Amino acid sequence: MTHTTSHTNELFSGDEPSGINGGSGAGLRPLGDGFNIGSLYVPNRLVQAPMAGISGSAFRLQARRFGAGLVTTEMISSYGIHYHNRRTQAMLKLTEEEHPVSVQIFGNDAGVMVEAALAAEAAGADVIDINMGCPVRKVVKTGAGVALMGDAELASRVTAAVSDAVSIPVTVKIRSGLKREITAPEFAKKLVQAGASAICIHPRLAIQGQKGWADHSVSAALAVSLGVPVIASGDVARPGQASSLIKNGCAAVMIGRASLGNPWIYRDLLDGVEPSRRPAGEVLSEMSCFYRDVVIEMGEERASRYMRKFYGWFLKTFRPDAGLRDGLRRAGSFADALELMRECFEN
Numbered sequence: 001m002t003h004t005t006s007h008t009n010e011l012f013s014g015d016e017p018s019g020i021n022g023g024s025g026a027g028l029r030p031l032g033d034g035f036n037i038g039s040l041y042v043p044n045r046l047v048q049a050p051m052a053g054i055s056g057s058a059f060r061l062q063a064r065r066f067g068a069g070l071v072t073t074e075m076i077s078s079y080g081i082h083y084h085n086r087r088t089q090a091m092l093k094l095t096e097e098e099h100p101v102s103v104q105i106f107g108n109d110a111g112v113m114v115e116a117a118l119a120a121e122a123a124g125a126d127v128i129d130i131n132m133g134c135p136v137r138k139v140v141k142t143g144a145g146v147a148l149m150g151d152a153e154l155a156s157r158v159t160a161a162v163s164d165a166v167s168i169p170v171t172v173k174i175r176s177g178l179k180r181e182i183t184a185p186e187f188a189k190k191l192v193q194a195g196a197s198a199i200c201i202h203p204r205l206a207i208q209g210q211k212g213w214a215d216h217s218v219s220a221a222l223a224v225s226l227g228v229p230v231i232a233s234g235d236v237a238r239p240g241q242a243s244s245l246i247k248n249g250c251a252a253v254m255i256g257r258a259s260l261g262n263p264w265i266y267r268d269l270l271d272g273v274e275p276s277r278r279p280a281g282e283v284l285s286e287m288s289c290f291y292r293d294v295v296i297e298m299g300e301e302r303a304s305r306y307m308r309k310f311y312g313w314f315l316k317t318f319r320p321d322a323g324l325r326d327g328l329r330r331a332g333s334f335a336d337a338l339e340l341m342r343e344c345f346e347n
């Protein structure tokens with residue numbers, strides 16, 4: 001199958017099925033219904049996407065508070081675990097309230113990946129997700145991430161070794177293919193034969209990075225052919241998009257960038273409500289609550305740095321002027337930044 005460049009994505013322009021959350025449509029599986037990944041019951045069909053540098057435990061907790069059925073760590077280096085890197089080991093720290101949680105690992109050596117998967121299982125992971133979709137050069141040049149899509153035999157070996165070693169379900173996150181060809185259907189079939197309990201698909205080619213649109217006809221093709229749950233990732237931001245993916249056979253959808261500064265998206269999707277602008281007070285109070293968890297996760301100094309990424313995301317709908325943006329850049333602490341935001345938006 002060759003890649004088409006058309007961006008008219010039928011799956012995203014389809015009619016919203018009725019009974020999205022009420023279950024009245026014949027054969028329709030509403031977003032609020034649970035599903036299984038192997039032996040794990042996931043209480044609804046919304047999965048928080050893994051995002052490097054972002055999806056730490058505070059972020060995962062936030063996604064759970066707002067309704068995500070399953071949360072995912074950022075990708076964790078199997079070699080980092082193998083070499084007892086302290087920063088990597090800290091990424092394995094899971095909190096009681098965030099379960100069910102999937103721990104995503106990356107690497108290219110079956111033995112080292114097994115070691116990492118066992119460490120994640122011991123840390124309390126409910127699912128191991130193997131990253132075979134990351135196109136970042138630093139990762140690909142080590143033979144990990146999406147590079148594994150170029151070596152189906154090794155990818156199957158890694159999947160089989162990890163699945164055999166742990167007693168929790170193993171999923172694999174993949175892309176549509178590498179450069180031109182859509183290889184995901186054949187590739188995913190091999191991973192399922194090797195023991196994968198579900199496949200997460202981000203249907204862009206590796207060379208696309210995050211450019212263009214996700215082509216969810218690829219997700220739907222996998223969903224009807226694989227025989228295990230397919231979780232679709234890419235550009236999902238509205239209830240019509242999510243429910244059309246479910247209607248087309250996907251077991252769940254992943255929410256990534258659309259949740260940045262907008263954790264309300266989980267509730268909106270579950271309720272079938274279009275995203276809307278939140279009152280300033282509610283946004284600022286959520287930022288404070290999130291910050292408290294970020295401090296617990298990484299300490300005050302790193303927390304203030306991490307939070308800087310989020311100001312723009314949380315404030316997007318308020319269109320902060322240049323003065324406020326400058327003030328936020330200069331703010332020495334989160335408390336100072338919050339004060340500035342309060343002055344601007346609550347008066």
Ligand SMILES: Cc1cc2nc3c(=O)[nH]c(=O)nc-3n(C[C@H](O)[C@H](O)[C@H](O)COP(=O)(O)O)c2cc1C
Nearest residue numbers: 049050051052074075202233234235236255256257
């Ligand atoms: C900042 C950032 C970091 C990401 N890190 C990871 C990662 O660690 N592992 C992974 O499988 N995908 C990663 N992704 C891809 C997302 O999980 C997701 O598949 C992609 O962003 C498309 O979904 P979206 O349109 O909902 O964001 C990352 C994406 C972003 C924007």
